[in-house]
Amino acid sequence: MTRPPAIEAAKRFIHEYFPTCQAALLSGSVVRGEETATSDLDIVVIDEHLQSEYRESLICHGWPIELFVHNLKTLRHYFQSDYQRARPSLQKMVSEGIPLIDHAIIDTIKLDATTILKDGPPEWSPETIRMKRYFLTDALEDFIGSTNRGESIFIANSIGELLHEFVLRTNHHWIGSSKWIVRALKEYDPQFTEEYVNAFEQFYRKDEKKDVVRLVDSVLQTHGGRLFEGFSVGKR
Numbered sequence: 169m170t171r172p173p174a175i176e177a178a179k180r181f182i183h184e185y186f187p188t189c190q191a192a193l194l195s196g197s198v199v200r201g202e203e204t205a206t207s208d209l210d211i212v213v214i215d216e217h218l219q220s221e222y223r224e225s226l227i228c229h230g231w232p233i234e235l236f237v238h239n240l241k242t243l244r245h246y247f248q249s250d251y252q253r254a255r256p257s258l259q260k261m262v263s264e265g266i267p268l269i270d271h272a273i274i275d276t277i278k279l280d281a282t283t284i285l286k287d288g289p290p291e292w293s294p295e296t297i298r299m300k301r302y303f304l305t306d307a308l309e310d311f312i313g314s315t316n317r318g319e320s321i322f323i324a325n326s327i328g329e330l331l332h333e334f335v336l337r338t339n340h341h342w343i344g345s346s347k348w349i350v351r352a353l354k355e356y357d358p359q360f361t362e363e364y365v366n367a368f369e370q371f372y373r374k375d376e377k378k379d380v381v382r383l384v385d386s387v388l389q390t391h392g393g394r395l396f397e398g399f400s401v402g403k404r
Contacts, residue, residue, distance in 0.1 A: 171230025174198040175266060178209050181228050182268045186237075189215040191274045193265025196234075200264065208232035212261050214243060214273065221246070236261065243277065247284060254289035254336075254343045256281075288340045297338060297391060299401065304330045305394040308384050311377065324371055327384065328364075335360070335387055 171177065178194040186192060196210030197203050209231050221242035224235040236258065238246065243258070250256045262281035267274050292300070307327045314320040332353055336343045344352035353361040367379035388394055 174203070174209055174231065175268075177229040177231045178211055178233075179268050181209075181211070181233065182213070185228075186213050186215060188217065189213050189269070190240075191271050191277065192268040193262060193274070194268055195261035195265040199266055208234050210234045210261055211236070211268070212258070212265060213237045214277070215239060240273070240277075244280070247280065251284055251289065255345065255348075256285055256289075256342055259284050285342075289337065289342055291340060292337050298395065298399070300330070300334050300337075301388060301391055301395045302399045304334055304384065304388065305396055308381065308394065309396075312381060317375065320375075320377075321372070324368060324380065327380065328368055331364070331384055331387060338391065 172180070175194055175198075178192075182189065182192045191212075191214035193212045194209060195212060197207045198209060211233060213235065215237060216239050218237065218239050221236075221238045224237070226233050226235065243262075246258045247256075250258050259281040262277055263285055265278070304327070307323060307330055311320060311323045311327060314323055328349070332349045333343050336352060336356055339356060341356045342352055343349075350361060350365065353364060363383060367383045370376045370379045385394070
């Protein structure tokens, strides 16, 4: 059986399961024109009849659906939580979302989400930058010294996470996870992203570490270079 188009399936789903909700938005790859064979429907629902938020995964009308259900209070709580962790997942879904029903509240929550995205995450303090610089240095030194291929692979994974976070947060940009690491970096600087991907690809394909080491050092250099001696936490 041929499944209906994404927006038609989403509207049917809302009509059947949330007929009295205040707002519903279809978001995700199908909205951005990035749909793949495994894409699902990301749907945000605002229902003031609910006392607490929940998330649910299900299949309906031939589509896998990721459901994010909130009332206005929990939506704004999650907006704040996502802001503090610098990963604005819910804000992105609301900002880019296509309304599935008409309600005045939609304009308000989309404006809230878009404003947060535009303003960027909270700035790191000098103390936080210093601590993150130390952690990145420590991982890099482990990577350089590692002679075990298996261990080196997972140290490299850690460096990739730490490096993307350091670059983006010190430049007041949102961070990501999984595939969103590369997407977040591209939003900041496509050229740096290419260098980042190529450096790790050289290691994973050819076991060559020098490009990763060079890239990390170039990032750290603008903040004083590697940090080990003199670093402490909690000392009085």
